[in-house]
Structure formats: C-alpha cells, structure tokens
Amino acid sequence: MLTKRSRQQLIRSLISQQRISTQLELVNTLRGLGCHVTQATISRDIREMGLEKYRDHMSRARYALPDTEQKRDPGAAAGRMMREFANVVAVAHNMVVLKSEVGTAPGLGRVIDQLDHDLIIGCVAGDDTVLIVTPDPKAAEQVAEYLQRLGG
Amino acid sequence: MLTKRSRQQLIRSLISQQRISTQLELVNTLRGLGCHVTQATISRDIREMGLEKYRDHMSRARYALPDTEQKRDPGAAAGRMMREFANVVAVAHNMVVLKSEVGTAPGLGRVIDQLDHDLIIGCVAGDDTVLIVTPDPKAAEQVAEYLQRLGG
DNA sequence: GACCGGACCGCATAACTATACAGTGCGGTG
DNA sequence: CACCGCACTGTATAGTTATGCGGTCCGGTC
Missing domain, CATH: 3.30.1360.40 (Gyrase A; domain 2)
Known part of the structure; x- marks a missing residue:
C-alpha cells in the first residue's frame, strides 16, 4: 500500500490533470492505479489537503488545488x-x-x-x-x- | 412571498454578514426573516448565484460570494x-x-x-x-x- | 514482552446537497 | 375562454460527503 503522503501527492497530480467530480470517481481512478482506499479516506485527504470543489463554466463539478497551492x-x-x-x-x-x-x-x-x-x-x-x-x-x-x- | 430575485439578494446579504455553513441553516435563517422556502430551492439558488462553499482557517464550512461578485x-x-x-x-x-x-x-x-x-x-x-x-x-x-x- | 498512545484506515451511517417529477401560477395566442 | 409554454417551487429521494466508532499497526517506555 502507498503511504498517505504519496497517495495525496497522487491525488494532487490526478485532479490537476483531469476533471474529477466526486470522491467516488477519485476512489475508482486511484483503484485503477493500484491504490485501494475508501471514500471515507478520500474525504479526509481532501479536507487535509484543502482541496476545493467548484463548478467550471459548464457548471460541471470539479476538485481543484487550493489557491495557496x-x-x-x-x-x-x-x-x-x-x-x-x-x-x-x-x-x-x-x-x-x-x-x-x-x-x-x-x-x-x-x-x-x-x-x-x-x-x-x-x-x-x-x-x-x-x-x-x-x-x-x-x-x-x-x-x-x-x-x-x-x-x- | 418574496420574489426569487429579492430572495437571492437577501441570501447574498446574509452570507456576507454571517457564517452560513449549510443550506438548512440558510433555510432557517430566511424563515426567521419571513422568507419561507425549502432546501431544494436554496440549492438551486446557490448554484444559480454561483456561491462557493469553502472552509475558513478554522476549517469551518462557509458559503461565500463568488470572486467575480x-x-x-x-x-x-x-x-x-x-x-x-x-x-x-x-x-x-x-x-x-x-x-x-x-x-x-x-x-x-x-x-x-x-x-x-x-x-x-x-x-x-x-x-x-x-x-x-x-x-x-x-x-x-x-x-x-x-x-x-x-x-x- | 506488556502496555500505552497516536496515526491511519474501513465500515456504517449521519449529514448535507442535488435533482427528477409533478403542481401552480402567469403571460401570450388562437 | 381554452390552450400552451415557461418560470418557479415543493416533495421525495438519489447522490455525495463527513464522521463516530472500532480495529490495526507501529514506535516508545517501563
């Protein structure tokens, strides 16, 4: 299993490359990369990293890195x-x-x-x-x- | 009943003055001001107005006006x-x-x-x-x- | 080794938000 | 007036996220 730290780094990389709309989506994407965690863990990661969820100009949801990032x-x-x-x-x-x-x-x-x-x-x-x-x-x-x- | 427009203006005013963390909270606050609507309507208003939900430095949730606002x-x-x-x-x-x-x-x-x-x-x-x-x-x-x- | 404390996680579920659907009211059109 | 279309809303519920609780796994201490 990946460490928490590297998992979060992976998440950062993922969300900046593709549109991730829900935590479940992130769970599945991570699973595809061999990182198996639950939505609960992702929820905690997201809060810990301070990620933001917003809607783009098409009003589609997307997670993004915080401004300070x-x-x-x-x-x-x-x-x-x-x-x-x-x-x-x-x-x-x-x-x-x-x-x-x-x-x-x-x-x-x-x-x-x-x-x-x-x-x-x-x-x-x-x-x-x-x-x-x-x-x-x-x-x-x-x-x-x-x-x-x-x-x- | 207030018009949709004035309700949304009221919402803008409220969230910029006090910390509103959930839509239910907003529903109750509005009710206290004589504006009676359901959470569903608030959800639609919030998307329509482009309000953002973020966490402050105490990691407490709060709705806020969008940047462009x-x-x-x-x-x-x-x-x-x-x-x-x-x-x-x-x-x-x-x-x-x-x-x-x-x-x-x-x-x-x-x-x-x-x-x-x-x-x-x-x-x-x-x-x-x-x-x-x-x-x-x-x-x-x-x-x-x-x-x-x-x-x- | 036994014990403790803390970080981390999953499970189950609570809490919160979005939406499909149906109803109402209103202005325009024939 | 009858009808239509549209904006708006509530109800009910689906969808999404947060969290209480308990378990596991270290690392430190006695």
Missing part, C-alpha cells in the same frame, strides 16, 4: 493560466499589456503577482486585460518575453 | 476583508504595507487590486503582507488612510 510552483501555475487564457502579450512603454479571455484577467493577474518577478512592480487586472507595471521599457520587454516563454 | 461593490468587499483580516497599515516611502493574518494576504491583495484605485499602481502579496505601490509618498499616505477608513 500555486505558491509552491508559481511559474507552472502561471504557465498553465497563460496557455489556457492568454491571447496577446504586448509592450507599452514600461508596461506589459496582457489580453485574455473575458473574466480570466483577475486570476491571471494573481498568478503573475505570485511570480514575484524582480522586474514586475505590480499589476492590475480588468475583465480581459492585465496591466503589468515594470520599472522601464527594457524591463517590460524582458517581462513580456518571459511571459510568452511561460505560456509555451 | 466582488466586482460589483469592491469597496464593500475590501472593507469586509480589511475588518476581518488586516492588522496593521503602514506607509513606507511610496508604498503602503499591510500586515494581515497568515494566508490572507493574497485575497486582500486581490480585492485591493479590484478597488481600481487611482493612486494604486499595483500590489503584490506574500503570506501575511500586502505591498501596495503608489506613485509617491503623498499618495501612499492617502491610500493608507483610505484603506483604514475602509476597514472601519
């Missing part, structure tokens, strides 16, 4: 967000303008804040635009390039 | 957050430093971003600190005062 690897989180939601990255003077899907800008702004990038002074987000403030035009260029690389 | 009245949202989580507001040069309960800084930073305040260029949040960047020391003073007023 993103701090462990802000680059990866930002990369995922960029790939999923960002459309255009542009430079304007000492700022980087990021256009994204409507409604996703606040989330993007947040992960970008969490990058804690030296050249990023701060950012503000509207509905579909993130404005990233940098010290000067050259830094803006660098940040823009960095973000584009993140977004793969 | 805060945009309608960012001042109120920020005020609530400030009252609940902020401890110290200080000025340092052209910045405002906000110390808060551990783990609450990202959320605070976010609502502050959403204030879309003229004098706030942007902000970054750590675990228990929000750094707010303003154009100059005078603006920082003004922002600090504004935030303190918000926090009541």
Whole structure:
C-alpha cells in the first residue's frame, strides 16, 4: 500500500490533470492505479489537503488545488493560466499589456503577482486585460518575453 | 412571498454578514426573516448565484460570494476583508504595507487590486503582507488612510 | 514482552446537497 | 375562454460527503 503522503501527492497530480467530480470517481481512478482506499479516506485527504470543489463554466463539478497551492510552483501555475487564457502579450512603454479571455484577467493577474518577478512592480487586472507595471521599457520587454516563454 | 430575485439578494446579504455553513441553516435563517422556502430551492439558488462553499482557517464550512461578485461593490468587499483580516497599515516611502493574518494576504491583495484605485499602481502579496505601490509618498499616505477608513 | 498512545484506515451511517417529477401560477395566442 | 409554454417551487429521494466508532499497526517506555 502507498503511504498517505504519496497517495495525496497522487491525488494532487490526478485532479490537476483531469476533471474529477466526486470522491467516488477519485476512489475508482486511484483503484485503477493500484491504490485501494475508501471514500471515507478520500474525504479526509481532501479536507487535509484543502482541496476545493467548484463548478467550471459548464457548471460541471470539479476538485481543484487550493489557491495557496500555486505558491509552491508559481511559474507552472502561471504557465498553465497563460496557455489556457492568454491571447496577446504586448509592450507599452514600461508596461506589459496582457489580453485574455473575458473574466480570466483577475486570476491571471494573481498568478503573475505570485511570480514575484524582480522586474514586475505590480499589476492590475480588468475583465480581459492585465496591466503589468515594470520599472522601464527594457524591463517590460524582458517581462513580456518571459511571459510568452511561460505560456509555451 | 418574496420574489426569487429579492430572495437571492437577501441570501447574498446574509452570507456576507454571517457564517452560513449549510443550506438548512440558510433555510432557517430566511424563515426567521419571513422568507419561507425549502432546501431544494436554496440549492438551486446557490448554484444559480454561483456561491462557493469553502472552509475558513478554522476549517469551518462557509458559503461565500463568488470572486467575480466582488466586482460589483469592491469597496464593500475590501472593507469586509480589511475588518476581518488586516492588522496593521503602514506607509513606507511610496508604498503602503499591510500586515494581515497568515494566508490572507493574497485575497486582500486581490480585492485591493479590484478597488481600481487611482493612486494604486499595483500590489503584490506574500503570506501575511500586502505591498501596495503608489506613485509617491503623498499618495501612499492617502491610500493608507483610505484603506483604514475602509476597514472601519 | 506488556502496555500505552497516536496515526491511519474501513465500515456504517449521519449529514448535507442535488435533482427528477409533478403542481401552480402567469403571460401570450388562437 | 381554452390552450400552451415557461418560470418557479415543493416533495421525495438519489447522490455525495463527513464522521463516530472500532480495529490495526507501529514506535516508545517501563
């Protein structure tokens, strides 16, 4: 049997890769990977890990990593967000303008804040635009390039 | 009987003022206010309004307004957050430093971003600190005062 | 070894939430 | 008015999650 620790790590991996809607679903998926536990244990794991259950834009339920989780690897989180939601990255003077899907800008702004990038002074987000403030035009260029690389 | 619309408004008001942990709790509270509905209706309302259920730092369950909801009245949202989580507001040069309960800084930073305040260029949040960047020391003073007023 | 305490888990079930179905009321249409 | 369609709701129940209790398995102590 897997240790509790590695089981929880497995759960983290699973829920970030595929949509898991119920604990039973998770139990069955884990069973398929040779990890045999009951729904009760999963319930405890989920609370312990602080996972969140929310509904996506199709109002389908899904478990997800908590917000704070993103701090462990802000680059990866930002990369995922960029790939999923960002459309255009542009430079304007000492700022980087990021256009994204409507409604996703606040989330993007947040992960970008969490990058804690030296050249990023701060950012503000509207509905579909993130404005990233940098010290000067050259830094803006660098940040823009960095973000584009993140977004793969 | 209240209209569906006003009932939902009432729900919004209730959950932002007090901790509501279950739908039954909400049903009873509403009943106390003369609004008599069943749990089923509440369940539908909650999904329709996109309310979220999460656990606070004491791991107590609570319903809350969705993130996007805060945009309608960012001042109120920020005020609530400030009252609940902020401890110290200080000025340092052209910045405002906000110390808060551990783990609450990202959320605070976010609502502050959403204030879309003229004098706030942007902000970054750590675990228990929000750094707010303003154009100059005078603006920082003004922002600090504004935030303190918000926090009541 | 005997005993204790704590972490962990499963079982059974309580607690909570979502939904299928049917009923009501209301506005529009013939 | 008769009829239809739609929004809304309650009832009953299915679906989902949380938890009280008891058991097992260590690791430490006497």
